[in-house]
Amino acid sequence: MEVLGRRGIPVGCRGGGCGVCKVHITAGEYEARKMSKSCVSDEELAQGIVLACRAFPRGEVSLTVVGKMVKTVCAGAPCGSD
Ligand code: FES
Secondary structure, eight states: OTTTTOSOSOOSOSSSSSOTTEEEEEESOEEEOOOOTTTSOHHHHHTTEEEGGGEEESSOOEEEEOSTTHHHHHTTSOOSOO
């Protein structure tokens, strides 16, 4: 989304440390790489909640923004529809 210049998933440190890109992947395959436990707990990880900068889709995925910036990203628009 960043490359496409689209507003969507917030971008911060890009290294799995700040947590602004926290999303809930509700469908689709992905690989999650190492990320800060202070941002995503093991329970959240098991539910598909990840940091977008540390998750790599293996095809189409559906997700919702759940991180610190959710109000900014979703203001005035239906959120959670991908
Ligand atoms: S951009 Fe900071 S954790 Fe993803």
